Amino acid sequence: xxxxxxxxxxxxxxxxxxxxxxxxxxxxxxxxxxxxxxxxxxxxxxxxxxxxxxxxxxxxxxxxxxxxxxxxxxxxxxxxxxxxxxxxxxxxxxxxxxxxxxxxxxxxxxxxxxxxxxxxxxxxxxxxxxxxxxxxxxxxxxxxxxxxxxxxxxxxxxxxxxxxxxxxxxxxxxxxxxxxxxxxxxxxxxxxxxxxxxxxxxxxxxxxxxxxxxxxxxxxxxxxxxxxxxxx
Amino acid sequence: xxxxxxxxxxxxxxxxxxxxxxxxxxxxxxxxxxxxxxxxxxxxxxxxxxxxxxxxxxxxxxxxxxxxxxxxxxxxxxxxxxxxxxxxxxxxxxxxxxxxxxxxxxxxxxxxxxxxxxxxxxxxxxxxxxxxxxxxxxxxxxxxxxxxxxxxxxxxxxxxxxxxxxxxxxxxxxxxxxxxxxxxxxxxxxxxxxxxxxxxxxxxxxxxxxxxxxxxxxxxxxxxxxxxxxxx
DNA sequence: CCAAAAGTGTTAAAGTTACACCCATGT
DNA sequence: ACATGGGTGTAACTTTAACACTTTTGG
Numbered sequence: 001x002x003x004x005x006x007x008x009x010x011x012x013x014x015x016x017x018x019x020x021x022x023x024x025x026x027x028x029x030x031x032x033x034x035x036x037x038x039x040x041x042x043x044x045x046x047x048x049x050x051x052x053x054x055x056x057x058x059x060x061x062x063x064x065x066x067x068x069x070x071x072x073x074x075x076x077x078x079x080x081x082x083x084x085x086x087x088x089x090x091x092x093x094x095x096x097x098x099x100x101x102x103x104x105x106x107x108x109x110x111x112x113x114x115x116x117x118x119x120x121x122x123x124x125x126x127x128x129x130x131x132x133x134x135x136x137x138x139x140x141x142x143x144x145x146x147x148x149x150x151x152x153x154x155x156x157x158x159x160x161x162x163x164x165x166x167x168x169x170x171x172x173x174x175x176x177x178x179x180x181x182x183x184x185x186x187x188x189x190x191x192x193x194x195x196x197x198x199x200x201x202x203x204x205x206x207x208x209x210x211x212x213x214x215x216x217x218x219x220x221x222x223x224x225x226x227x228x229x230x231x232x
Numbered sequence: 233x234x235x236x237x238x239x240x241x242x243x244x245x246x247x248x249x250x251x252x253x254x255x256x257x258x259x260x261x262x263x264x265x266x267x268x269x270x271x272x273x274x275x276x277x278x279x280x281x282x283x284x285x286x287x288x289x290x291x292x293x294x295x296x297x298x299x300x301x302x303x304x305x306x307x308x309x310x311x312x313x314x315x316x317x318x319x320x321x322x323x324x325x326x327x328x329x330x331x332x333x334x335x336x337x338x339x340x341x342x343x344x345x346x347x348x349x350x351x352x353x354x355x356x357x358x359x360x361x362x363x364x365x366x367x368x369x370x371x372x373x374x375x376x377x378x379x380x381x382x383x384x385x386x387x388x389x390x391x392x393x394x395x396x397x398x399x400x401x402x403x404x405x406x407x408x409x410x411x412x413x414x415x416x417x418x419x420x421x422x423x424x425x426x427x428x429x430x431x432x433x434x435x436x437x438x439x440x441x442x443x444x445x446x447x448x449x450x451x452x453x454x455x456x457x458x459x460x461x462x463x464x
Numbered sequence: 465c466c467a468a469a470a471g472t473g474t475t476a477a478a479g480t481t482a483c484a485c486c487c488a489t490g491t
Numbered sequence: 492a493c494a495t496g497g498g499t500g501t502a503a504c505t506t507t508a509a510c511a512c513t514t515t516t517g518g
Contacts, residue, residue, distance in 0.1 A: 011243040084290040223488035455515035
């Protein structure tokens with residue numbers, strides 16, 4: 001995870017649920033753990049995160065993790081929830097990996113989870129130290145380390161709630177150019193219901209800030225959709 | 233705080249923001265720290281809370297704290313947010329009290345805050361070990377220990393947001409019998425705006441679950457208000 | 465009889481939902 | 492020509508907001 005293990009507080013960690021949208025479905029950025037231990041011996045995929053430094057605030061740690069993963073500072077980061085079940089670090093595979101990575105005996109770790117939304121592009125797949133990051137569809141995840149499947153599920157529920165109040169936050173996940181159908185698919189996934197095409201055009205696509213471009217889809221076997229961009 | 237100091241994790245604590253409503257204004261339950269140190273030397277008032285036990289889940293600790301304070305199990309408890317600024321335990325008065333109470337060297341403590349709503353009555357003012365609890369109006373608080381003023385303010389903002397979605401949660405705070413005006417005052421404080429009396433009568437007081445009683449206010453120098461009770 | 469708060473309906477405005485047809489493109 | 496998804500407006504309904512007078516009680 002990091003070199004300076006002595007500056008870690010071995011009781012508290014920060015994990016980031018970084019969500020994106022590829023135009024089709026919601027994706028979460030997962031980290032493949034480095035290869036200190038043969039892959040067969042532990043669950044390889046986890047949320048990007050690490051132990052808290054002893055002199056570091058929680059938000060600071062979350063921003064640092066996200067900056068390391070994406071290569072740039074990203075503003076939309078919201079603390080979501082703490083997880084502290086005594087059994088959350090008891091899976092033997094996880095224990096093995098932790099002790100290898102941290103080089104000290106570990107008890108229960110309380111983790112603080114953060115939600116961040118970002119655009120999916122090549123820069124967000126940078127390597128971070130020994131771990132590689134990749135996007136995975138949130139509704140088809142393999143078993144992850146610790147309680148990270150649970151954390152992602154809870155965070156999605158939170159996203160659904162938040163987006164109901166502030167739908168404009170969803171633009172954080174949209175590509176620079178997008179079609180009305182892509183934006184609608186995202187709204188549908190987040191609200192959990194089908195959205196009427198005409199109502200969507202009226203209520204969302206007409207809002208100021210959504211700017212139609214003189215560009216259209218290419219090579220589709222139906223009428224080409226117009227591209228839009230978003231200006232906050 | 234507790235006898236078995238060795239079973240505490242000295243890095244993580246749980247604090248509970250317990251809110252009530254006295255018919256006039258929102259109140260928060262605060263704990264007066266025990267007298268191991270002369271009162272002049274530290275801030276006496278704090279949120280009810282303690283260090284996490286090593287084998288204890290976060291929700292478990294929160295429920296235990298609330299049960300100790302109120303003498304009964306209370307269902308509405310929601311984890312709200314974690315606080316971990318390295319400076320949050322640096323006030324000399326707080327350090328003095330902590331070291332006295334816990335009998336060991338303390339670094340930064342990450343605290344997980346919980347929100348709970350409950351009815352104000354005599355049973356919620358029980359003594360808990362060495363600390364006494366009392367209700368204080370949330371908008372007129374003295375300086376509290378650690379960052380507890382900040383935690384209360386953040387929690388109130390969360391309550392305002394939650395109650396906008398689920399107004400029925402506010403009944404947790406209402407006395408067994410209440411008048412329409414009392415319930416309206418609570419809604420006004422939580423929504424932050426004046427609520428029209430007639431609209432309120434129609435939209436809230438007519439809902440099923442709000443049961444008019446054959447009881448009226450006594451000895452008021454104006455038309456007496458009817459009492460209601462709530463049945464979930 | 466005066467002051468103070470309780471109680472009680474209607475109307476306009478805004479927002480939300482339901483619904484159907486023609487258009488452009490590739491095969 | 493046909494299959495596929497893109498693009499467009501209107502009317503009913505629901506929700507929310509604005510608004511004023513009469514009632515009861517104690518002093």
